[in-house]
Amino acid sequence: MKLSIDHSSPVPLHIQAEELLRKMIEDPEFRNGKFLPNEVELSQQLEISRTTLRQALNKLVYEGLLVRKKGIGTKVSEKTVSSKSMNWKSFSQEMAARGIPIRNFELHISWVKPNEDVAHFFEIKTDQKVLKLERLRGRPEGPFVYFVSFFHPNIGLTGDEDFKRPLYEILETEYNVIATLSKEEISARAADGFIAGKLEIDTGSPVLFRKRFVYDQADKPIEFNLGYYKSDSFIYTVESRR
Amino acid sequence: MKLSIDHSSPVPLHIQAEELLRKMIEDPEFRNGKFLPNEVELSQQLEISRTTLRQALNKLVYEGLLVRKKGIGTKVSEKTVSSKSMNWKSFSQEMAARGIPIRNFELHISWVKPNEDVAHFFEIKTDQKVLKLERLRGRPEGPFVYFVSFFHPNIGLTGDEDFKRPLYEILETEYNVIATLSKEEISARAADGFIAGKLEIDTGSPVLFRKRFVYDQADKPIEFNLGYYKSDSFIYTVESRR
DNA sequence: CATTTTAATATGTATATACATAATAAATAT
DNA sequence: ATATTTATTATGTATATACATATTAAAATG
Numbered sequence: 001m002k003l004s005i006d007h008s009s010p011v012p013l014h015i016q017a018e019e020l021l022r023k024m025i026e027d028p029e030f031r032n033g034k035f036l037p038n039e040v041e042l043s044q045q046l047e048i049s050r051t052t053l054r055q056a057l058n059k060l061v062y063e064g065l066l067v068r069k070k071g072i073g074t075k076v077s078e079k080t081v082s083s084k085s086m087n088w089k090s091f092s093q094e095m096a097a098r099g100i101p102i103r104n105f106e107l108h109i110s111w112v113k114p115n116e117d118v119a120h121f122f123e124i125k126t127d128q129k130v131l132k133l134e135r136l137r138g139r140p141e142g143p144f145v146y147f148v149s150f151f152h153p154n155i156g157l158t159g160d161e162d163f164k165r166p167l168y169e170i171l172e173t174e175y176n177v178i179a180t181l182s183k184e185e186i187s188a189r190a191a192d193g194f195i196a197g198k199l200e201i202d203t204g205s206p207v208l209f210r211k212r213f214v215y216d217q218a219d220k221p222i223e224f225n226l227g228y229y230k231s232d233s234f235i236y237t238v239e240s241r242r
Numbered sequence: 243m244k245l246s247i248d249h250s251s252p253v254p255l256h257i258q259a260e261e262l263l264r265k266m267i268e269d270p271e272f273r274n275g276k277f278l279p280n281e282v283e284l285s286q287q288l289e290i291s292r293t294t295l296r297q298a299l300n301k302l303v304y305e306g307l308l309v310r311k312k313g314i315g316t317k318v319s320e321k322t323v324s325s326k327s328m329n330w331k332s333f334s335q336e337m338a339a340r341g342i343p344i345r346n347f348e349l350h351i352s353w354v355k356p357n358e359d360v361a362h363f364f365e366i367k368t369d370q371k372v373l374k375l376e377r378l379r380g381r382p383e384g385p386f387v388y389f390v391s392f393f394h395p396n397i398g399l400t401g402d403e404d405f406k407r408p409l410y411e412i413l414e415t416e417y418n419v420i421a422t423l424s425k426e427e428i429s430a431r432a433a434d435g436f437i438a439g440k441l442e443i444d445t446g447s448p449v450l451f452r453k454r455f456v457y458d459q460a461d462k463p464i465e466f467n468l469g470y471y472k473s474d475s476f477i478y479t480v481e482s483r484r
Numbered sequence: 485c486a487t488t489t490t491a492a493t494a495t496g497t498a499t500a501t502a503c504a505t506a507a508t509a510a511a512t513a514t
Numbered sequence: 515a516t517a518t519t520t521a522t523t524a525t526g527t528a529t530a531t532a533c534a535t536a537t538t539a540a541a542a543t544g
Contacts, residue, residue, distance in 0.1 A: 013497075051498070069525075188431070208429060310496090313496095
């Protein structure tokens with residue numbers, strides 16, 4: 001793992017520092033409230049100025065990954081599986097950033113005829129098949145979320161992509177599709193037999209249900225996503241200011 | 243309106259600058275894609291260094307209120323921060339906007355000793371009583387939400403206010419308290435006996451649970467709110483753009 | 485006239501420096 | 515032994531400075 005900063009690189013030092021800090025945060029050594037080295041020391045280790053280091057730290061503090069305390073130090077924030085209202089990070093990235101190890105329990109790829117909802121959102125006919133991606137993900141102890149995604153046929157996805165890579169990265173680099181707008185609807189539901197089975201809970205147990213519509217720069221629909229979150233394993237957070 | 247920075251104030255300059263910028267952004271003159279003065283000019287106007295001004299700008303850029311473009315300038319973001327305007331309507335206003343007629347089934351006002359959570363949020367001791375407001379609201383056919391609110395004792399609320407008026411209006415006009423920041427946590431829960439009774443559903447049925455922390459301009463806590471929404475009667479929507 | 489070069493403008497990156505303030509630990513006085 | 519003071523440590527605030535880079539407009543060139 002690269003643990004130093006390349007001064008000859010065109011990548012800005014504070015960006016390199018930020019990425020490096022993210023890796024540190026993921027490291028079990030620093031997880032769960034562990035303190036980072038102090039700013040002066042750390043800046044010397046990385047061979048950058050304290051100001052530049054603080055630029056990187058600030059970003060992670062804004063995101064809630066780090067907590068600073070005057071006179072004390074800077075520590076990795078306590079992990080609560082929560083989602084800051086859509087930071088446009090992938091699921092894995094967000095979980096990794098919080099030091100939560102993610103396991104993919106199931107991955108199922110298929111081409112299916114869309115139902116009315118999906119066809120309507122994509123503005124296509126119900127006989128034009130779309131790529132369906134089902135995923136069961138969670139902690140090593142057990143799954144806590146079941147995702148179902150549908151992708152617009154025009155994107156060009158074949159189903160042979162490496163879905164272990166972040167989805168938005170695949171879309172951006174391979175297909176030049178940039179997810180720009182997201183509309184979400186969140187509600188509570190009782191788990192039906194299928195979902196209960198997947199999440200290993202009792203039928204009828206409450207789950208957080210998230211429906212998500214994703215659009216590209218031109219507001220063209222690209223993804224329709226359904227997520228079923230096991231109760232208490234996932235908290236959705238929204239912060240707003242007027 | 244204060245439009246200058248007080249160097250003798252104990253409030254940090256970059257915080258003062260941030261608040262000032264927020265006011266500028268609200269101003270119709272700057273809204274919707276208008277450019278701010280450039281950094282050097284603005285820092286001279288405010289009589290602070292460019293570095294300090296950038297500290298304030300960074301925060302607003304991170305929040306998505308401002309957009310910077312190298313070589314061009316900094317403008318007010320054009321996106322209609324929908325979650326913003328949406329969330330700051332009162333419950334009745336929001337329902338009215340959706341064309342849903344609202345009936346108030348129960349209203350209960352009391353002064354109670356706060357529990358640990360509430361006392362901690364308000365930064366008071368558990369023996370200082372706070373105003374508690376319980377409300378059961380919904381459609382004429384039946385209730386679909388049960389709210390519990392606690393208010394900080396320093397606001398000055400007596401409990402004799404007319405709670406049929408929008409709450410934020412009462413706070414603003416009568417007590418000069420302006421709710422500015424709201425943090426929400428949304429999760430799914432199983433209804434306990436009490437909630438199930440209120441919402442007229444079976445114990446164990448899923449409900450959407452919303453915890454809400456409300457702060458004033460100075461980030462002082464003013465309200466702690468819990469909401470239990472009957473499943474499928476309420477959908478929480480979030481729209482975000484990058 | 486069209487193209488290229490140059491200048492002007494505004495944000496981006498990076499450092500060095502100085503002092504303020506909160507929290508804790510160590511030393512001192514009562 | 516117990517307060518009180520003092521020193522230490524780490525983040526917080528603020529400035530001055532220098533140069534890099536993206537964008538646009540103006541000037542020079544063919």
